[in-house]
Amino acid sequence: MPKRPLLILSAVLFALMLFLRIELLAMSNRDLLLLQEWYDFLLQNGVKGLADGTFSNYPPAYLYLLWFTTLFGKWISPAIAIKLIPTAFDLLSAWMIYKIAQTRFNDDKPLLFAVIFLLLPTVMVNSTGWGQIDNTYTSFLLVCFYLILTKRPFWALAAFGAAFSFKAQAIFLLPFLGIMLLRKQVRWFDFFAIPIVYLVLPLPAVLIGRSWESIINLYVGQAGQFEDLSRNAPNLYVFIPNEYYHPMLEIGLGVFAISMLAWAWVNWRAQSPVSSRQIALTALVSAALVPFLLPKMHDRYFYPADVFSYTAALLAPELWFVPILFQVSSGIAYSAFLLGAHRAIVFIGALINTALVIVLVRSQARGLRE
Numbered sequence: 001m002p003k004r005p006l007l008i009l010s011a012v013l014f015a016l017m018l019f020l021r022i023e024l025l026a027m028s029n030r031d032l033l034l035l036q037e038w039y040d041f042l043l044q045n046g047v048k049g050l051a052d053g054t055f056s057n058y059p060p061a062y063l064y065l066l067w068f069t070t071l072f073g074k075w076i077s078p079a080i081a082i083k084l085i086p087t088a089f090d091l092l093s094a095w096m097i098y099k100i101a102q103t104r105f106n107d108d109k110p111l112l113f114a115v116i117f118l119l120l121p122t123v124m125v126n127s128t129g130w131g132q133i134d135n136t137y138t139s140f141l142l143v144c145f146y147l148i149l150t151k152r153p154f155w156a157l158a159a160f161g162a163a164f165s166f167k168a169q170a171i172f173l174l175p176f177l178g179i180m181l182l183r184k185q186v187r188w189f190d191f192f193a194i195p196i197v198y199l200v201l202p203l204p205a206v207l208i209g210r211s212w213e214s215i216i217n218l219y220v221g222q223a224g225q226f227e228d229l230s231r232n233a234p235n236l237y238v239f240i241p242n243e244y245y246h247p248m249l250e251i252g253l254g255v256f257a258i259s260m261l262a263w264a265w266v267n268w269r270a271q272s273p274v275s276s277r278q279i280a281l282t283a284l285v286s287a288a289l290v291p292f293l294l295p296k297m298h299d300r301y302f303y304p305a306d307v308f309s310y311t312a313a314l315l316a317p318e319l320w321f322v323p324i325l326f327q328v329s330s331g332i333a334y335s336a337f338l339l340g341a342h343r344a345i346v347f348i349g350a351l352i353n354t355a356l357v358i359v360l361v362r363s364q365a366r367g368l369r370e
Helices: 005-024 030-051 060-070 078-102 109-119 121-129 134-149 153-166 168-182 188-200 203-208 212-216 218-223 242-269 276-293 303-315 321-338 343-368
Strands: none
Touching: 005 109, 005 121, 030 060, 030 078, 030 203, 060 078, 060 153, 060 203, 078 109, 078 121, 078 134, 078 303, 109 121, 109 303, 121 134, 121 303, 121 321, 134 153, 134 168, 134 276, 134 303, 153 168, 153 188, 168 188, 168 242, 168 276, 168 303, 203 212, 212 218, 242 276, 242 343, 276 303, 276 343, 303 321, 321 343
């Protein structure tokens, strides 16, 4: 019998993960074609292309990486180069999963959990298959979470600033940070780290010639880009016909604001000590509740919930079924775009997420009374 079976199992699963991801590299989709247009622009214009604020609606932090991959254009095809960026961030996420697991386990289990994370279907498909960068900002959100868990709030907020510098969807974890402020796990002045990082990262592009206006207004333009209550996001808005877009947009934003204030009040009134389990549940509720309550969400916007449900299961093992169900609901949502499945199938994912949100909010609230 091997002396360290978990280590051997980790190695076998890692090899399986590499095989599956190599197969996924051949996957194509419409989004990837758009990213290849940005790649071609930077290939033709070089580093000076980063001064142009019109060819892409992604922030400079990502475009730096995209430009860097063009330096290897003679050896790597554009599609693979684009996919290698998010795939590399999967490794950062796995490292954070390993570090988070180490706060509870001291054997080979953290390594095994990190490898299993790399095998999660939505994690592999989102980055290595789809070429999307949801894991870039989510990996920094994991860094933020880990640093709060280990009592380093300023650097946690700096990591959040890095996440926001990659995608506006980092705000899904902002209610969690607000709760941590109310529970005295974060200090008010730590929040200054967010704008500092957000303004420092675009500096190379600004020095090359890009305007501050194009950077500051970037996310404002994205917010008004589509007029859809749900772009196959597995939340309740997927059931509502888009002809009711305008009244439901206002109603949805109102429900979201009231719900967040109520949740903040309940947490502020809590007298229970802040445990690692409670921090993990609060982060997960934030990552799941925000895209569930907000209209105009996309199919990939539950990606942070997929990741933080896995983290929560490590620190609250009785929730082992939650990451499995999030994989199912997100996988269903992905299938509508990637496989051409009928939109009605997303209804199933929305019902699963409805049940999950109820379970998670109750679990987090129950922990406040313990």
